[in-house]
Amino acid sequence: MTTQRKAVALISGGLDSMLAAKTIMDQGIHVEGINFFTGFCVEGHTHAIRKKDKAKPKRNNALWVAETLGIKLHIVDIVDEYKDVVLNPSHGYGANLNPCLDCKCFMVKKARQWVEENNFDFIITGEVIGQRPMSQRKDTMPVVARESGANDRLLRPLCAKNLPATLPELEGWVDRERLHDFSGRSRKPQMAMAKQLGLTDYAQPAGGCCFLTDQNYSHRLADLWTARKTRDYELDDIMLLKVGRHIRPRPNFKMIIGREEGENKFLEGYRKMFASMTTDSCPGPLVLLDGELSQEDLELAAAIAARFSQGREHEQVQIGYHINKVLKQRFNIKPLGIEEVPKEWHI
């Protein structure tokens, strides 16, 4: 009796990893998916926070992929361990704070450990040579295989024919001839394959799979490190960087200003962790204050909060300052004018 071979597929929720998994499933291999949550993942939730997007149905794309393919999905929380990847990438960053090569090595390493613990045979990813400038180059692909320790148990079905044969191919578990030879940045072969398989509803995130490739987000993260004088973060920090308007009027404090009801509601959950400001005389945002503020800073923050309230044209707006949700001080303050909140304050 032949042994049923088993592979774990790294499922990001995008099309490529879905097609890679499908390619291997079609060769009679038992495939299960693994999805890593780094805290930086672009998922429906950030949009969900904003009320205006609430009407759109939301889904977790990795779960959708697994369900469409009919495979199990294991979602793994790697938030804590991933910190070291973001903070100390040995291969450096991409265009923003994205440590793509270290990230790929790390994820494949975690998948290798999972494979060992669960008696699976090999790992598959949706990587394509030349698709991404940093982690998916001909010279970096062997780096991922080597540094992850997966070596020849790492198979990239979408571009396998352009790479040396891996163990599953050499052992005849999969037929190399039925793998693919995609390369370069073009998405056409993937789209053609998706069409052939009748897949239409797949996710095509404009900004890629994680916030670290986003310039604005990376800027906020770098600002956080500068302000705290230490390169570190907690999950709450990186979640908050995704939400609201961030304004740093002075080096010692930052304001996180809800832009609409959904964001205000989300920020509400952080009022025990941060001092906050509310607009009491008219509708306005909830504001979190990050840092140590002097009385003068508080007055400035109140005037900025008033600027983003519906009372921005009023002579005075009443702003409440709270610690631990308890009112500490009330300001009757003139809102700043638009030109008094310079662009440089926005992060």
Next chain:
Amino acid sequence: MSHYELDARRLLCPMPVIRAQDKVKTLAPGDTLDVVCTDPGALNDIPAWCRINGHEVLDKKQIDDEIIVCIRVGNID
């Protein structure tokens, strides 16, 4: 067979799914689990996760800002 509750309030998806997944691993087939969340994404994600992994959703309801998804643990191989 026992009933459990999991507090996943304030967590954003996919964290409620991960917490539910990790909790279910410790339970026996037939046990039931109420997952209490505040992220509306959980309304779709937890049932999707259950369908994929062979668990049953007995009920899902939204009370004010809280979402409660009740799961019956399936046979886990």
